[in-house]
Amino acid sequence: MERNTFILPDQDQAKRRTRTRPESVYDLFTLTENARGIGSGKYYYLRTYGCQANVRDGETISGMLEMMGFQKSEKPEEADVLVFNTCAVRRAAEERVLGEIGSLKGLKRKHPEKVICICGCMAQEEAVVDEILKGYPQVDIIFGTHNIYHFPELLTGRLSDGERRVEVFSEEGKVIENLPVQRSQTCKGFVNIMYGCNKFCTYCIVPYTRGKERSRRKEDIIAEIRELKAKNFKEVILLGQNVNAYGKDLGEEDGFTELLKASAETGIDRIRFYTSHPRDYSPTTIDAMKEYPNIMPSLHLPVQSGSDEVLRRMARGYTADSYKKLYDEMKSKIPGITFSTDIIVGFPGETDEQFRKTLDLADYCKFDLAYTFVYSPRSGTPAAKMPDDTPAEVKKERLQILNEKIGRYANANNQQYMGKVLQVLCEGSSKKKADVYSGYSAENKLVNFTGPAGLKDQIVNVEITGIHSYSLDGKVVL
Numbered sequence: 001m002e003r004n005t006f007i008l009p010d011q012d013q014a015k016r017r018t019r020t021r022p023e024s025v026y027d028l029f030t031l032t033e034n035a036r037g038i039g040s041g042k043y044y045y046l047r048t049y050g051c052q053a054n055v056r057d058g059e060t061i062s063g064m065l066e067m068m069g070f071q072k073s074e075k076p077e078e079a080d081v082l083v084f085n086t087c088a089v090r091r092a093a094e095e096r097v098l099g100e101i102g103s104l105k106g107l108k109r110k111h112p113e114k115v116i117c118i119c120g121c122m123a124q125e126e127a128v129v130d131e132i133l134k135g136y137p138q139v140d141i142i143f144g145t146h147n148i149y150h151f152p153e154l155l156t157g158r159l160s161d162g163e164r165r166v167e168v169f170s171e172e173g174k175v176i177e178n179l180p181v182q183r184s185q186t187c188k189g190f191v192n193i194m195y196g197c198n199k200f201c202t203y204c205i206v207p208y209t210r211g212k213e214r215s216r217r218k219e220d221i222i223a224e225i226r227e228l229k230a231k232n233f234k235e236v237i238l239l240g241q242n243v244n245a246y247g248k249d250l251g252e253e254d255g256f257t258e259l260l261k262a263s264a265e266t267g268i269d270r271i272r273f274y275t276s277h278p279r280d281y282s283p284t285t286i287d288a289m290k291e292y293p294n295i296m297p298s299l300h301l302p303v304q305s306g307s308d309e310v311l312r313r314m315a316r317g318y319t320a321d322s323y324k325k326l327y328d329e330m331k332s333k334i335p336g337i338t339f340s341t342d343i344i345v346g347f348p349g350e351t352d353e354q355f356r357k358t359l360d361l362a363d364y365c366k367f368d369l370a371y372t373f374v375y376s377p378r379s380g381t382p383a384a385k386m387p388d389d390t391p392a393e394v395k396k397e398r399l400q401i402l403n404e405k406i407g408r409y410a411n412a413n414n415q416q417y418m419g420k421v422l423q424v425l426c427e428g429s430s431k432k433k434a435d436v437y438s439g440y441s442a443e444n445k446l447v448n449f450t451g452p453a454g455l456k457d458q459i460v461n462v463e464i465t466g467i468h469s470y471s472l473d474g475k476v477v478l
């Protein structure tokens, strides 16, 4: 039976949570004979926005397209298929995507055979899909986060009959284990450990766009890590919106710590994980980080605000004090650990006094890095209906004050590394200069350094010779 080519997102359905356990399937993804050769001699362009989960989805999309015979191109005008893998966390990111797609109108008019696709979190939003359908006739295919595996089918269909296709499922499906992957790096690999989020922080669209929490089975995750290690990867980054909840849906009490230990025991050189939630942090995880030297001493722990009242309205489930306690415990137990965080300013109703509490928390935690944002209302989330009378200029000013403070601590923290030798995983040439390498130290510091040829993908000792707020300079010591 032919599938309906117009399935639109439904946010009411997307927020439902059922108790059914996630089911892992190993044969759901298939590629027809016809799809296999369809991209031969053709090019694709992929643009990914947003978080690492999206980057990992982008690697799956590349994997599928390359199985179909397409080759990657960095130039949209050269590509036959253009894919925009989008982020919905803030309106500014959405506007950037819409602007970019808007600018493709001329290209599409000249070359109507080019196929323009939108996927990722924006595709899961009712209002956005409506906006695209009405105002962006150049878009040929829209598919969501739950049916990435249908993309080859949607694309071959579009190529054969020229009809527009919209297929967005609002309910998460099974955990699909046999999707192809074309990894973007050769030394560090993203490994999904779970999908979705059940936290429903009141500002956040993710629980609606990514569905309920579904954990992958531990043995599948470990097999992926082993495979990466066998291919000489030095680092794995375990991914989930809220990794500390890993395994809860499988009925495991302390699933994340168990997984972390099993990952460490594979012997891979480096393990990191994103993103943690302060509320679910288990003390056993801290012990594991202390016990295994290949679990890196750096943690991204989003705090969002330093005001208890704002945290309550965000439904974060912790207080500034409990966050600080967790922070102190980690600092004292794990030598040299560095901290990064996410902070939102201008949440609806945030007063000057409440903002000052965020500054106080920044003074206390002296973060190495913070991703800071002005609150952006997301349609369908509870916070979008909360009264918000703070003028935009005041919010912008708060962001500047906060960024300035964060930058000062970042710089001060980095002074301790001057003259020291750090272990850096060399990712290749730095963005700015081809004769300078770049990579991350165990502490997750970005290091630009000089050294002899042939260091790419190796962990090397680098003596630090220069300090900036968000990077270090150095030279290899052999």
Ligand code: 5AD
Pocket: 089, 090, 203, 204, 205, 302, 304, 342, 343, 344, 373, 374, 375, 376, 377, 378
């Ligand atoms: N507005 C601003 N920032 C947001 N984030 C999530 N939702 C919003 C929003 N509506 C931020 C949070 C989160 C990070 C990924 O993005 O800080 O941790």
Ligand code: SF4
Pocket: 197, 198, 199, 200, 201, 204, 205, 206, 207, 241, 242, 277
């Ligand atoms: Fe969004 Fe909160 Fe889930 Fe993070 S934990 S994805 S901020 S709802």
